[in-house]
Amino acid sequence: xxxxxxxxxxxxxKVKKASNSAPSxxxxxxxxxxxxxxxxxxxxDRKTLGELVSMADQVVLAARRKRDPHLDIPTRSLSNxxxxxxxxxxxxxxxxxxxxLFNLSQAKSYMQTMLVGSGxxxxxEQGKNTSIRGLYYMLKHTIDGTKENTFEEQSECDPVIEDVxxxxxxxxxxxxxxxxxxxxxxxxxTLEDNGDLxxxxxxxxxxxxxxxxxxxxxINFKKCTAKFVLHVEKGTVWQRFNxxxxxxxxxxxxxxxxxxxxxxxxxxxxxxHNELNLPIFCLLDNDPWGYxxxxxxxxxxxxxxxxxxxxxxxxxxxxGLRSKxxxxxxxxxxxxxxxxxxxxxxARQIMGYPWFEHKKAWQKEINLMLKNDFKLEVEALISxxxxxxxxxxxxxxxxxxxxxx
Amino acid sequence: xxxxxxxxxxxxxKVKKASNSAPSxxxxxxxxxxxxxxxxxxxxDRKTLGELVSMADQVVLAARRKRDPHLDIPTRSLSNxxxxxxxxxxxxxxxxxxxxLFNLSQAKSYMQTMLVGSGxxxxxEQGKNTSIRGLYYMLKHTIDGTKENTFEEQSECDPVIEDVxxxxxxxxxxxxxxxxxxxxxxxxxTLEDNGDLxxxxxxxxxxxxxxxxxxxxxINFKKCTAKFVLHVEKGTVWQRFNxxxxxxxxxxxxxxxxxxxxxxxxxxxxxxHNELNLPIFCLLDNDPWGYxxxxxxxxxxxxxxxxxxxxxxxxxxxxGLRSKxxxxxxxxxxxxxxxxxxxxxxARQIMGYPWFEHKKAWQKEINLMLKNDFKLEVEALISxxxxxxxxxxxxxxxxxxxxxx
Numbered sequence: 027x028x029x030x031x032x033x034x035x036x037x038x039x040k041v042k043k044a045s046n047s048a049p050s051x052x053x054x055x056x057x058x059x060x061x062x063x064x065x066x067x068x069x070x071d072r073k074t075l076g077e078l079v080s081m082a083d084q085v086v087l088a089a090r091r092k093r094d095p096h097l098d099i100p101t102r103s104l105s106n107x108x109x110x111x112x113x114x115x116x117x118x119x120x121x122x123x124x125x126x127l128f129n130l131s132q133a134k135s136y137m138q139t140m141l142v143g144s145g146x147x148x149x150x151e152q153g154k155n156t157s158i159r160g161l162y163y164m165l166k167h168t169i170d171g172t173k174e175n176t177f178e179e180q181s182e183c184d185p186v187i188e189d190v191x192x193x194x195x196x197x198x199x200x201x202x203x204x205x206x207x208x209x210x211x212x213x214x215x216t217l218e219d220n221g222d223l224x225x226x227x228x229x230x231x232x233x234x235x236x237x238x239x240x241x242x243x244x245i246n247f248k249k250c251t252a253k254f255v256l257h258v259e260k261g262t263v264w265q266r267f268n269x270x271x272x273x274x275x276x277x278x279x280x281x282x283x284x285x286x287x288x289x290x291x292x293x294x295x296x297x298x299h300n301e302l303n304l305p306i307f308c309l310l311d312n313d314p315w316g317y318x319x320x321x322x323x324x325x326x327x328x329x330x331x332x333x334x335x336x337x338x339x340x341x342x343x344x345x346g347l348r349s350k351x352x353x354x355x356x357x358x359x360x361x362x363x364x365x366x367x368x369x370x371x372x373a374r375q376i377m378g379y380p381w382f383e384h385k386k387a388w389q390k391e392i393n394l395m396l397k398n399d400f401k402l403e404v405e406a407l408i409s410x411x412x413x414x415x416x417x418x419x420x421x422x423x424x425x426x427x428x429x430x431x
Numbered sequence: 432x433x434x435x436x437x438x439x440x441x442x443x444x445k446v447k448k449a450s451n452s453a454p455s456x457x458x459x460x461x462x463x464x465x466x467x468x469x470x471x472x473x474x475x476d477r478k479t480l481g482e483l484v485s486m487a488d489q490v491v492l493a494a495r496r497k498r499d500p501h502l503d504i505p506t507r508s509l510s511n512x513x514x515x516x517x518x519x520x521x522x523x524x525x526x527x528x529x530x531x532l533f534n535l536s537q538a539k540s541y542m543q544t545m546l547v548g549s550g551x552x553x554x555x556e557q558g559k560n561t562s563i564r565g566l567y568y569m570l571k572h573t574i575d576g577t578k579e580n581t582f583e584e585q586s587e588c589d590p591v592i593e594d595v596x597x598x599x600x601x602x603x604x605x606x607x608x609x610x611x612x613x614x615x616x617x618x619x620x621t622l623e624d625n626g627d628l629x630x631x632x633x634x635x636x637x638x639x640x641x642x643x644x645x646x647x648x649x650i651n652f653k654k655c656t657a658k659f660v661l662h663v664e665k666g667t668v669w670q671r672f673n674x675x676x677x678x679x680x681x682x683x684x685x686x687x688x689x690x691x692x693x694x695x696x697x698x699x700x701x702x703x704h705n706e707l708n709l710p711i712f713c714l715l716d717n718d719p720w721g722y723x724x725x726x727x728x729x730x731x732x733x734x735x736x737x738x739x740x741x742x743x744x745x746x747x748x749x750x751g752l753r754s755k756x757x758x759x760x761x762x763x764x765x766x767x768x769x770x771x772x773x774x775x776x777x778a779r780q781i782m783g784y785p786w787f788e789h790k791k792a793w794q795k796e797i798n799l800m801l802k803n804d805f806k807l808e809v810e811a812l813i814s815x816x817x818x819x820x821x822x823x824x825x826x827x828x829x830x831x832x833x834x835x836x
Binding site (some may be wrong): 080081120148149152155156157159163168175176186204206207208211218219220221222224228229230231232233234235236237238239244245261262264265266269284309342358359360361394403405406407411412413 | 488553554557559560561562564565568569571572573579582583591609611612613614623624625626627628629635636637638639640641642643644649650666667669671674689763764765766810811813814817818825
């Protein structure tokens with residue numbers, strides 16, 4: 027807890043050499059030896075900057091009117107999330123929580139919110155991006171004249187970043203923050219990434235690493251002859267499809283997200299779906315985790331409901347694996363993995379999601395998995411033949427129009 | 432345990448539809464509906480095939496001589512590993528364990544070894560690769576006439592794969608098995624990947640995804656003007672260096688391995704070092720984990736000592752972070768992360784590694800961390816300035832020749 031009202035930035039701060047033996051010397055975040063010229067700011071960045079500045083202006087305004095500065099932060103909890111049946115994705119409700127500066131239990135988080143805003147402003151002005159861990163380090167410092175740190179752990183900083191996102195209605199990427207980078211892409215698509223022309227049809231076995239920020243200021247689609255996107259769960263499965271040149275034979279784009287796809291992958295899928303008019307097919311495991319990944323791609327994540335508009339793909343299709351595949355594909359009993367209690371619990375939770383609740387096909391799908399009492403991984407198809415998944419399974423599903431949505 | 436001598440492959444096996452209600456119908460691994468033509472086999476593959484065939488021939492030979500079939504598998508344990516001071520990497524000793532077919536406690540693992548050999552032979556003949564999970568599924572089946580599975584868990588299969596590797600002296604990649612794919616690359620290098628020309632200087636913010644198999648039959652270096660490789664620990668740090676175009680300013684190649692680099696990244700670093708004569712600089716955290724990553728890159732992993740020859744880079748250099756950086760860079764006390772008991776224990780273990788034991792600079796380095804009693808992440812430098820690490824820290828170390836090796 028801060029012991030006194032806190033300035034987000036000390037005006038006369040200088041970087042001093044802090045040494046191990048003299049821990050009383052403090053360094054103030056945001057100050058730096060390097061005088062960095064302001065970068066050219068894009069129209070989009072200017073909008074975000076405007077939001078950040080007006081957030082700070084409110085403090086001044088409140089002070090002038092002799093009122094307590096406060097922030098009304100949209101509530102990020104299940105109670106304030108609802109499924110929009112028309113748009114078919116999760117949305118945030120209108121509830122907010124007031125955060126006051128002159129309140130002993132809120133002063134620190136108020137200060138942290140302002141700090142995050144100030145850090146993002148610096149990033150945008152410098153035309154730089156950083157990770158959420160980077161921002162944490164950028165802002166972490168011992169407050170002048172106290173032994174109080176602005177943040178103790180990154181886990182204190184992350185929710186404040188999400189607060190600022192919802193407060194300003196800006197995606198994290200617009201605040202110049204990037205997530206960890208995972209996932210790769212190959213296929214019949216040429217795009218421009220920071221001025222470099224990337225032909226995803228000529229990326230060998232390695233593929234193009236999907237960036238964590240894929241907004242139009244970084245990534246522009248140049249030429250696309252592909253007819254759909256096949257998104258697979260794991261990198262090893264992606265390698266199978268790439269090795270078999272599935273994307274060439276079926277004229278598509280092939281992506282993976284190394285498990286639960288990170289934001290960059292989800293946003294890129296969203297953009298390919300909306301801007302290139304490509305259907306998105308998801309090849310995921312027949313287990314609650316696979317269902318959940320699909321649910322997040324399709325309707326957005328409950329925790330980050332405010333991003334659904336630009337992340338969710340309500341028309342994304344689930345192409346497998348299916349609970350009926352054990353019989354349909356004639357799989358060996360040895361590839362079955364027994365469900366555990368947690369799997370059963372998660373499966374029932376997912377069945378109750380508003381976007382699965384009224385879908386007969388999904389209820390049947392999950393019920394059959396529960397009845398089977400086992401799950402199946404995509405890799406289980408290898409027991410048929412190493413390329414069964416690329417030469418038979420997916421082509422058959424596509425030809426028959428046999429998927430869930 | 433197998434109840435009777437086991438055939439690795441049933442000659443008259445057919446794929447039968449196994450259904451949930453009829454679990455007695457068995458499917459035999461290796462058989463498949465698809466009659467797959469044999470692929471063109473490269474010289475290197477032919478060598479590996481030869482090794483695999485001679486492994487099987489030994490069974491026939493033993494049978495003809497009316498002797499018990501057996502395999503002498505090099506021992507993969509710390510007791511059979513030694514540091515070769517001349518070559519400066521870890522090597523396996525000459526100890527072997529005999530695995531007998533006609534021994535109740537060894538029959539199953541004998542059968543599993545033969546199965547893995549047979550699976551790899553199929554892969555090579557078909558010109559296909561798969562993951563170790565894929566091979567597990569390929570080989571997993573219920574043995575005809577029993578309720579016994581060839582493998583219960585992947586954890587049973589993985590060590591057998593390593594057994595076959597050491598037995599044949601073949602890298603996993605030569606057995607057509609790939610590891611998970613992590614890590615990216617950008618920089619002044621053009622390479623050929625499966626016939627596609629990849630210019631790593633034109634890969635935008637995303638980068639080229641480093642494949643898991645980077646042997647010369649897949650990856651060929653075409654043109655390299657870079658003078659060194661900078662390998663960083665984490666993807667988020669890599670993004671900072673790529674965003675600041677460090678590799679362009681300093682004419683280098685920039686890689687990361689998403690933590691402990693996977694085999695593909697290590698092997699690629701090794702090839703760039705040996706074939707392109709590039710020094711490898713490693714920018715890792717100032718903590719036991721960072722030291723350990725460096726140790727693996729440099730001397731090889733103890734568990735997989737037999738690969739050192741083609742993976743280890745004894746001349747790899749550790750460019751930071753250093754224990755003295757807290758004072759040298761004037762970092763804020765708030766970026767220090769206290770060591771825990773496990774950190775201290777690991778640090779002392781690493782100090783005792785034969786390749787650090789006699790190095791004064793390394794002893795001093797690790798001792799200072801223990802004396803500091805805190806660790807520092809590369810990201811801590813962001814507290815100085817967002818681009819301090821790319822514009823000052825690394826350039827200064829390079830200019831001063833200030834690194835550990």
